[in-house]
Amino acid sequence: MIIRKMIPSDVAAIAELEKVCFSDPWSADSIAYELVNPLSYWLVAELDGIVAGYVGSQSVLDAADMMNIAVAPNYRKRGIGQALVNALTDYLSKNNVIALLLEVRVSNGPAISMYEKLGFQQVGKRPNYYRNPREDALILRKELRK
Numbered sequence: 001m002i003i004r005k006m007i008p009s010d011v012a013a014i015a016e017l018e019k020v021c022f023s024d025p026w027s028a029d030s031i032a033y034e035l036v037n038p039l040s041y042w043l044v045a046e047l048d049g050i051v052a053g054y055v056g057s058q059s060v061l062d063a064a065d066m067m068n069i070a071v072a073p074n075y076r077k078r079g080i081g082q083a084l085v086n087a088l089t090d091y092l093s094k095n096n097v098i099a100l101l102l103e104v105r106v107s108n109g110p111a112i113s114m115y116e117k118l119g120f121q122q123v124g125k126r127p128n129y130y131r132n133p134r135e136d137a138l139i140l141r142k143e144l145r146k
């Protein structure tokens with residue numbers, strides 16, 4: 001497996017994974033815009049020449065938000081999600097970002113387990129943050145300063 005920056009030819013595969021993994025998926029156009037957004041940094045996990053997963057972030061000053069992360073269903077539970085988050089936090093901390101924040105559905109056990117394992121802590125809750133279905137979000141934060 002290699003983890004590398006997202007390139008234009010990844011957009012279609014990421015948009016397909018969005019549809020498979022989320023009830024409110026990002027469009028291909030929104031994903032493509034992240035390639036030119038100077039605040040954005042997206043990584044792809046490539047396995048057997050296939051986009052098996054991705055993570056996207058946006059940074060403002062010294063704080064970053066994880067916008068999205070997903071691993072294709074048939075590639076889950078083999079460390080790819082964890083490797084993507086670790087690669088992202090390595091890059092951000094080297095670029096003077098001190099904290100990474102994210103939202104996650106309160107019912108999303110696998111993702112919450114992964115974030116807890118990686119040292120994220122709950123700092124708040126956003127009621128009714130999600131639609132399809134409507135659900136609260138937990139706000140999680142990881143300190144990146146060494």
Ligand SMILES: CC(C)(COP(=O)(O)OP(=O)(O)OC[C@H]1O[C@@H](n2cnc3c(N)ncnc32)[C@H](O)[C@@H]1OP(=O)(O)O)[C@@H](O)C(=O)NCCC(=O)NCCS
Nearest residue numbers: 021069070071076077078079080081082104110111113114
């Ligand atoms: C969340 C997601 C990205 C995890 O990716 P993954 O590659 O399967 O995760 P990893 O194999 O790296 O697992 C890392 C840790 O996460 C936890 N974890 C992952 N899947 C889990 C599951 N199904 N149940 C419980 N814990 C799980 C475990 O602690 C695991 O560590 P371990 O292998 O030592 O037990 C993946 O399940 C996914 O794409 N889900 C759908 C999209 C999504 O919900 N994204 C998050 C939006 S906030």
